[in-house]
Amino acid sequence: xxxxxxxxxxxxxxxxxxxxxxIKKTPYSTSQLGxxxxxxxxxxxxxxxxxxxxxxxxxxxxxxxxVMNVSSDGWALExxxxxxxxxxxxxxxxxxxxxxxxxxxxxxxxxxxxxKDRKYDYEEVILNKFKQYANxxxxxxxxxxxxxxxxxxxxxxxxxxxxxxxxVKSWTRPKVVLTWAPHPKAxxxxxxxxxxxxxxxxxxxxxxxxxxxxxxxESFSGNAKIEYNQNKAFENADFIYAKNWSSYHNYGQVxxxxxxxxxxxxxxxxxxxxxxxxxxPVRRNVVVSDDVIDSNNSIVIQQAxxxxxxxxxxxxxxxxxxxxxxx
Amino acid sequence: xxxxxxxxxxxxxxxxxxxxxxIKKTPYSTSQLGxxxxxxxxxxxxxxxxxxxxxxxxxxxxxxxxVMNVSSDGWALExxxxxxxxxxxxxxxxxxxxxxxxxxxxxxxxxxxxxKDRKYDYEEVILNKFKQYANxxxxxxxxxxxxxxxxxxxxxxxxxxxxxxxxVKSWTRPKVVLTWAPHPKAxxxxxxxxxxxxxxxxxxxxxxxxxxxxxxxESFSGNAKIEYNQNKAFENADFIYAKNWSSYHNYGQVxxxxxxxxxxxxxxxxxxxxxxxxxxPVRRNVVVSDDVIDSNNSIVIQQAxxxxxxxxxxxxxxxxxxxxxxx
Amino acid sequence: xxxxxxxxxxxxxxxxxxxxxxIKKTPYSTSQLGxxxxxxxxxxxxxxxxxxxxxxxxxxxxxxxxVMNVSSDGWALExxxxxxxxxxxxxxxxxxxxxxxxxxxxxxxxxxxxxKDRKYDYEEVILNKFKQYANxxxxxxxxxxxxxxxxxxxxxxxxxxxxxxxxVKSWTRPKVVLTWAPHPKAxxxxxxxxxxxxxxxxxxxxxxxxxxxxxxxESFSGNAKIEYNQNKAFENADFIYAKNWSSYHNYGQVxxxxxxxxxxxxxxxxxxxxxxxxxxPVRRNVVVSDDVIDSNNSIVIQQAxxxxxxxxxxxxxxxxxxxxxxx
Numbered sequence: 001x002x003x004x005x006x007x008x009x010x011x012x013x014x015x016x017x018x019x020x021x022x023i024k025k026t027p028y029s030t031s032q033l034g035x036x037x038x039x040x041x042x043x044x045x046x047x048x049x050x051x052x053x054x055x056x057x058x059x060x061x062x063x064x065x066x067v068m069n070v071s072s073d074g075w076a077l078e079x080x081x082x083x084x085x086x087x088x089x090x091x092x093x094x095x096x097x098x099x100x101x102x103x104x105x106x107x108x109x110x111x112x113x114x115x116k117d118r119k120y121d122y123e124e125v126i127l128n129k130f131k132q133y134a135n136x137x138x139x140x141x142x143x144x145x146x147x148x149x150x151x152x153x154x155x156x157x158x159x160x161x162x163x164x165x166x167x168v169k170s171w172t173r174p175k176v177v178l179t180w181a182p183h184p185k186a187x188x189x190x191x192x193x194x195x196x197x198x199x200x201x202x203x204x205x206x207x208x209x210x211x212x213x214x215x216x217x218e219s220f221s222g223n224a225k226i227e228y229n230q231n232k233a234f235e236n237a238d239f240i241y242a243k244n245w246s247s248y249h250n251y252g253q254v255x256x257x258x259x260x261x262x263x264x265x266x267x268x269x270x271x272x273x274x275x276x277x278x279x280x281p282v283r284r285n286v287v288v289s290d291d292v293i294d295s296n297n298s299i300v301i302q303q304a305x306x307x308x309x310x311x312x313x314x315x316x317x318x319x320x321x322x323x324x325x326x327x
Numbered sequence: 328x329x330x331x332x333x334x335x336x337x338x339x340x341x342x343x344x345x346x347x348x349x350i351k352k353t354p355y356s357t358s359q360l361g362x363x364x365x366x367x368x369x370x371x372x373x374x375x376x377x378x379x380x381x382x383x384x385x386x387x388x389x390x391x392x393x394v395m396n397v398s399s400d401g402w403a404l405e406x407x408x409x410x411x412x413x414x415x416x417x418x419x420x421x422x423x424x425x426x427x428x429x430x431x432x433x434x435x436x437x438x439x440x441x442x443k444d445r446k447y448d449y450e451e452v453i454l455n456k457f458k459q460y461a462n463x464x465x466x467x468x469x470x471x472x473x474x475x476x477x478x479x480x481x482x483x484x485x486x487x488x489x490x491x492x493x494x495v496k497s498w499t500r501p502k503v504v505l506t507w508a509p510h511p512k513a514x515x516x517x518x519x520x521x522x523x524x525x526x527x528x529x530x531x532x533x534x535x536x537x538x539x540x541x542x543x544x545e546s547f548s549g550n551a552k553i554e555y556n557q558n559k560a561f562e563n564a565d566f567i568y569a570k571n572w573s574s575y576h577n578y579g580q581v582x583x584x585x586x587x588x589x590x591x592x593x594x595x596x597x598x599x600x601x602x603x604x605x606x607x608p609v610r611r612n613v614v615v616s617d618d619v620i621d622s623n624n625s626i627v628i629q630q631a632x633x634x635x636x637x638x639x640x641x642x643x644x645x646x647x648x649x650x651x652x653x654x
Numbered sequence: 655x656x657x658x659x660x661x662x663x664x665x666x667x668x669x670x671x672x673x674x675x676x677i678k679k680t681p682y683s684t685s686q687l688g689x690x691x692x693x694x695x696x697x698x699x700x701x702x703x704x705x706x707x708x709x710x711x712x713x714x715x716x717x718x719x720x721v722m723n724v725s726s727d728g729w730a731l732e733x734x735x736x737x738x739x740x741x742x743x744x745x746x747x748x749x750x751x752x753x754x755x756x757x758x759x760x761x762x763x764x765x766x767x768x769x770k771d772r773k774y775d776y777e778e779v780i781l782n783k784f785k786q787y788a789n790x791x792x793x794x795x796x797x798x799x800x801x802x803x804x805x806x807x808x809x810x811x812x813x814x815x816x817x818x819x820x821x822v823k824s825w826t827r828p829k830v831v832l833t834w835a836p837h838p839k840a841x842x843x844x845x846x847x848x849x850x851x852x853x854x855x856x857x858x859x860x861x862x863x864x865x866x867x868x869x870x871x872e873s874f875s876g877n878a879k880i881e882y883n884q885n886k887a888f889e890n891a892d893f894i895y896a897k898n899w900s901s902y903h904n905y906g907q908v909x910x911x912x913x914x915x916x917x918x919x920x921x922x923x924x925x926x927x928x929x930x931x932x933x934x935p936v937r938r939n940v941v942v943s944d945d946v947i948d949s950n951n952s953i954v955i956q957q958a959x960x961x962x963x964x965x966x967x968x969x970x971x972x973x974x975x976x977x978x979x980x981x
Binding site: 036038040064066068072073074075078081082083084085086087089090091092094095096098099100102103104 | 940
């Protein structure tokens with residue numbers, strides 16, 4: 001595995017999911033693997049879980065970690081080629097990425113969609129510039145269109161819960177629902193896109209539910225079954241994954257704030273006693289009601305906890321590939 | 328010791344004071360104790376000494392440290408229960424604290440009083456939410472009403488200086504004065520409250536001096552002797568501890584900027600050649616005159632230096648209690 | 655070596671240049687040297703390369719690193735002596751530096767010229783206050799007038815390239831040109847001053863070229879040969895080092911934006927197939943054209959990479975001097 005920026009970088013997702021669950025049992029069993037290796041975490045945007053869990057994962061592997069918040073610690077970077085840089089940008093990504101790549105053995109990059117220009121966002125300009133110029137493995141800490149570390153943790157969490165429920169018949173092939181939920185702000189599609197990419201590779205029944213006109217990019221949601229009736233989608237579900245996103249087709253727009261899409265106790269009652277998942281941060285009583293997220297069926301904290309082991313499994317593979325290349 | 332958020336968490340203060348002075352002699356003697364343990368330092372407010380000294384203390388113990396400035400690295404957190412979160416807060420403290428607690432073995436939290444709502448501040452909402460939801464030991468890095476790491480360092484410093492002055496009779500039971508001093512801004516009562524809590528457990532003569540109407544909360548200052556005449560309070564003092572605070576009763580108000588309360592050479596002349604203490608940062612020539620803080624009697628730098636060993640003694644105890652609980 | 659704030663601190667520059675190149679071959683050969691030693695990196699201003707490369711260098715030596723952005727993590731510091739601090743500054747540099755120096759074994763300090771008051775900037779007030787009060791070795795991470803870590807890396811890079819070009823006659827004593835280049839903003843003279851200081855101690859032919867009225871302070875540029883005709887200066891050059899600076903004599907002013915001073919392919923054609931150097935960040939197509947910086951002759955990334963080994967050589971010497979002093 002050369003980079004980890006989407007499921008496309010991964011030969012077989014199960015080669016990360018099973019190891020992550022192993023790592024969870026003995027997180028320090030390879031605490032020398034990352035010795036004398038530096039992970040640079042480059043933040044163009046805010047982060048809590050990814051910031052902390054990826055640091056923790058790297059430290060579990062014995063890596064050194066350097067954190068940089070680009071805009072507050074440094075300066076604005078130019079992304080366009082050929083520009084006469086007499087404006088606000090002080091350094092070109094070509095130099096910045098190449099230099100960071102020399103100082104670090106692996107570079108983690110966090111960059112959100114601007115939600116103004118779909119073509120620009122979906123071309124993953126910043127992430128790809130890092131891939132192009134940094135000359136080291138790039139680890140996505142969420143990019144404009146995808147959040148693979150989140151999705152891997154999501155898969156790990158679903159996998160982890162399966163054996164505990166062997167008695168439930170449906171769980172040999174659980175029904176997993178990704179449902180849109182309301183939100184006051186326009187949010188990227190990254191978590192939803194990424195979840196679709198990963199879950200459709202798993203042996204589950206996957207249903208996507210959202211208001212009309214909230215269709216995700218087909219390149220990610222692919223052949224997922226869409227059910228516009230949320231209540232119907234929830235029927236017999238084993239996992240409800242809630243997430244807001246702004247419109248892909250009317251790019252970046254909030255087309256609906258329909259409160260009836262909030263995940264409530266009543267909605268959950270249609271399910272097969274489903275687990276409630278969300279990537280966090282979540283707005284309570286907007287996306288999900290208190291009684292759902294505070295219920296025993298809510299696994300959002302366990303899910304967030306698995307971010308460490310997902311990141312550690314990924315870092316382990318990236319370290320191995322560095323080793324192989326004799327770096 | 329489960330948490331360290333006030334003297335109430337400490338069975339016997341001397342079980343921290345004496346060890347801190349031992350640690351000062353050989354700070355690296357337990358540099359493996361914290362191996363594979365992570366300290367998260369969560370800052371809701373600015374910090375210099377606490378930020379650096381606590382990191383240093385943790386590193387001396389072999390811990391990994393992760394630092395997070397909540398507002399600049401992350402986003403605004405919701406503290407109220409039951410809110411419909413359609414406003415400025417992006418994540419509820421319930422999730423944030425629970426998640427951070429999963430990534431870290433100990434969480435340090437820094438949060439200042441807002442000085443608008445006394446009830447809210449004195450309920451220590453943020454700190455208590457962390458205690459409630461983080462499911463790991465909480466280390467106060469100064470909270471709305473208390474600053475126990477500072478007070479422990481203060482006790483350590485007073486203890487450290489005692490033996491050097493055995494010849495001075497009074498020092499078998501030194502006179503310690505906490506004096507209010509002027510300041511252009513409204514400051515929290517945390518350092519003063521906390522100092523009262525700790526010093527009243529020590530075998531010293533303690534006198535509190537401040538202008539009328541600057542009485543501290545009795546729950547902290549307790550049975551401390553108050554002397555409204557600063558000059559009289561200073562008589563025969565062995566330690567002068569200066570600190571500004573805003574009014575507790577007219578909550579958060581600056582009732583006086585009376586320059587005559589500034590600690591000057593003349594004031595110090597009333598004392599028994601007292602040592603001058605302050606928690607820092609200090610505004611020179613407002614709180615204390617240059618000639619006092621620059622004099623040989625000023626021990627503010629030594630006092631700040633002891634912050635490392637105080638923090639290390641506390642972290643050591645918290646690590647031990649984690650060990651005991653089989654975590 | 656007690657401090658590293660200018661070439662004046664260095665007995666013999668070659669005692670750092672050759673070791674840096676050795677370190678580059680085996681960066682982890684002394685990975686225990688810095689055990690239980692803490693490097694504090696104190697940023698009054700933005701930084702990318704210096705921030706990351708100095709952290710990496712310290713970690714290669716086994717040091718602990720603590721990073722502090724003064725203005726965002728802490729508060730404004732007072733630099734003037736004797737002030738009544740009832741304004742915006744919350745802490746005096748006397749206390750801040752002394753305290754930080756107690757927590758750290760070496761303090762790195764980054765502070766830019768304000769470019770308003772030449773006397774103030776050239777007195778290096780902040781850096782010198784740290785030297786005066788911190789009571790530990792001070793490492794300049796770029797100060798108001800100098801950037802010695804950059805210059806050392808520059809010397810290392812020139813030295814590194816020499817042997818590969820033995821066949822080129824002139825390279826036994828290469829011609830090195832420091833050329834002013836246009837920039838939309840007023841920049842400090844630090845990199846240029848420092849480069850002059852260091853390069854004039856090397857066995858090279860050094861030529862300085864800039865528009866009239868852009869003369870650097872003689873205390874740094876000394877006896878350097880100035881050639882106001884850039885094209886002529888470039889003739890037969892082996893290294894072109896480009897850098898903008900604002901006027902020293904009309905202090906901090908941008909006297910020219912003359913685009914004809916930009917480094918272009920045509921300009922480079924006058925040289926002896928010269929290597930192109932810049933300290934970065936660089937504004938493309940303002941300071942240098944894309945085709946020059948993207949050419950094979952551009953060594954800006956290699957130059958930035960050498961920042962790690964330059965810093966590591968310096969830290970090694972500072973650690974040795976601490977050891978010698980029995981700290």
